[in-house]
Amino acid sequence: MDCFDAGILMLKELEGTSAEREREVLAAHLLTCPACMRHYKYLRNAVFGDENEKLQTRIPVDFEVQVMTKIRYVNAVTVVTTKVNKIK
Numbered sequence: 611m612d613c614f615d616a617g618i619l620m621l622k623e624l625e626g627t628s629a630e631r632e633r634e635v636l637a638a639h640l641l642t643c644p645a646c647m648r649h650y651k652y653l654r655n656a657v658f659g660d661e662n663e664k665l666q667t668r669i670p671v672d673f674e675v676q677v678m679t680k681i682r683y684v685n686a687v688t689v690v691t692t693k694v695n696k697i698k
C-alpha cells in the first residue's frame with residue numbers, strides 16, 4: 611500500500627464505489643501519511659465543496675495533474691482492489 615494506491619482508493623471512495631475494506635485501508639493510510647491526508651481533504655473539498663475551505667486549503671499546483679494521471683490509469687483500480695483484498 612503506497613501513496614499511489616491511496617490516491618486510487620480516495621477516488622473510489624469519492625465516487626462511492628469503494629468497498630468497506632478499501633475504506634478501512636485508506637483510513638489507516640491517511641492516519642500515517644500527512645501528504646495523503648492533505649490530498650484527501652482537498653479532493654473531498656473539490657467534490658463536496660465549501661468555498662471558504664477551498665480558499666484556505668493550500669493546493670500543490672501539480673496536484674490536479676497528478677489526479678488526472680491517476681484517473682487515466684483506470685486499470686490501476688483493479689490492481690489496487692486486488693492488493694487490498696490480499697492485506698489480512
Ligand SMILES: [Zn+2]
Nearest residue numbers: 613616643646
Ligand atoms: Zn500516502
